[in-house]
Amino acid sequence: MPELPEVETIKIGLQKKIKDKQIKDIIVNICKIIKKPSLEEFITKIKDKKIKGIDRRGKYIIIYLDSEDKLVVHLGMTGLLIYPYDNKITEKEINPKHNHLIFTFTDNTQLVFNDVRRFGKIFLVSNIDDVESIAKLGVEPLESYFTEEIFIQVLNKKKNCKIKSFLMKQEFITGLGNIYANEVLYRSNIHPLRIISSLNKKEVRNLHQQIKLVLVEAVKLRGSTVADEAYRDTDGEKGKFAEKLQVYAQKGEPCLKCGRSIEVVRIEGRSSFICPKCQKL
DNA sequence: AGCAGCTCCTGTACGC
């Protein structure tokens, strides 16, 4: 599922592929995906506009148009933005049945928004904070300002919270989802149910470093496509970080550190993969 | 405040 590394990969792909292109037409097959404004307004405000640039905030893609408007895309669980022209190899794996939005540019190439589970959302706003969930987002863990000191400050906002819940909440640190929260905790030897105030200095330092390390490596490998999951980059290619996952989806596999079998427990409705020996409560 | 449980949605896997 798209978390920070997957969204970052798509952002970089879009920057290479659709920057400076002019939108000629939009086909909307499922209008529920468009949350703001009305469908009519959305279409008229996008038509004939040029793509000035692409950015990312948390798990949101922000596409700047040559007007005051920005196109904001959240991929939800299974959303994809595919621009298949440089590389047609894996296009066939993507079911066109779920092509909900198709942007056609003046050069007749197309950008396709495909989303099996339809949890994705698209907004057109003049100010990105008009998307309420963006206005609430926390710190960007890959920005240079995300120092250990800042991390401690953010942790202190929620001392009584369980660490995994905290990592998953976008209002504190933005970009981590279930896969990377699991990985970061395992690599830091911290049980997901540990209360923030119980973490010692070394654990906090470790966690901060692992957040950066895991995300940087995952971005390098263009994200994670676990097993037969949906995620693809803008070329339709799978991410390669799945091979580097040490704990997520590794149930029954031996822990790389101690050999104990990786277990799965449900925490707040989500699967949490842990090594019961390395991650003690 | 925080968490359980539900919602959105489809595809896949599994038990009978």
Add this chain to the structure above:
DNA sequence: TGCGTACAGGAGCTGC
């Protein structure tokens, strides 16, 4: 074979 059910889970929501 086929049907019912559980699960996957980002995020917003209700209600305890």
